[in-house]
Amino acid sequence: MRLSNRNKASVYNFVHTLLMMLAIFGIAAFLLNEYRFKAVGKESYILLIVPLILLAVFHLNGRQIFEYDSDGEALNFKNRNIIPFVDRPLHDEFPKYKLIGYEIVRIFFVKRLYITISSKNSGSTILKYEISYLSQKEVNDLKLSLNKVVKTNKEKND
Structure with a gap:
């Protein structure tokens, strides 16, 4: 199964650009108000705070593009x-038989995928991916595919 939200990259670019422009205009309006016009009182801080909070939330949600491929004998995560x-892209590929389990953690608007794989050195390794920008249908499809692989691995080990 292949899962990707790469086709939404242009939407994420647009939103990021819009938030950056909003932040720049907010800073400019705040500075003009403070040093030149003095039209708005303490409310001028809203021009500064709101766009910066929105931009921070956009970036704290994590990496926007998530790709998953379970075709063949390997699992591929990008x-x-x-x-x-901004940060390094993640790319992991490992055989399906190494998958031990997975967990999806949701905290407010942030979703993370934790994959546990078997490792020769330390017994098991946990890989972390940010899936906040996946739709609920895509998350359900991902769960279905990973459940299938985990179930197959448990049957082989028993």
Whole structure:
């Protein structure tokens, strides 16, 4: 099964650009109000705080693009940001038989996928992916596919 939200990258770029412009205009309006016009009192801080909070929430949600491929004998996970220099993209590929389990954690508007795989060195390793930007249908499809692999692995080990 293949799952990808790469086709939504242009929407995420647009939202990011809009938030950046909103933040820049907010800072400019705040500075003009403070040093030149003095039209708005203490409420001028809203021009500064709201766009910066929205931009922070956008970035704290994590990497926007998530790709999953379970075709063949390997599981392939890719997780990257729309802005290449913000953080390193994640790319992991491992055989299906190494998958021990998974967990999806939701905290407010943030969703994370934790994959546990068997490892020769330490017994097991946990890989973390940000899936906040996946729709509920995509998350359900991902769960279905991972459940299938975990179930197959448990049957082989028993």
